[in-house]
Amino acid sequence: MNQPKIIAISQEDRRLHGCPYCSDAGYQVLSGNSIDSALFCQGCEQTYVVVKDGAEDSVAYFRGRKIKIQPHPNKPKPRKKRATKPRKV
Numbered sequence: 001m002n003q004p005k006i007i008a009i010s011q012e013d014r015r016l017h018g019c020p021y022c023s024d025a026g027y028q029v030l031s032g033n034s035i036d037s038a039l040f041c042q043g044c045e046q047t048y049v050v051v052k053d054g055a056e057d058s059v060a061y062f063r064g065r066k067i068k069i070q071p072h073p074n075k076p077k078p079r080k081k082r083a084t085k086p087r088k089v
């Protein structure tokens, strides 16, 4: 099966960075439920999925397909946080 890949991002990432493909802020809601919404970007005309705040750790569904939620592509990769241990003197 060769279906186009759908990107799922968090609502917060969409607010901050816009469309995951082109960063456009304009969209139309195609469908939605209490956890995720399928949005149609008015900039690049691609569809992506936005997951409500607080549900970022769950899995989004789009037309029956499971989509893993990913960080927004424009977002700088989170630096690996190391537990800040006090340095031994």
Ligand SMILES: [Zn+2]
Binding pocket: 019, 020, 021, 022, 023, 024, 041, 042, 043, 044, 045, 046
């Ligand atoms: Zn777009």
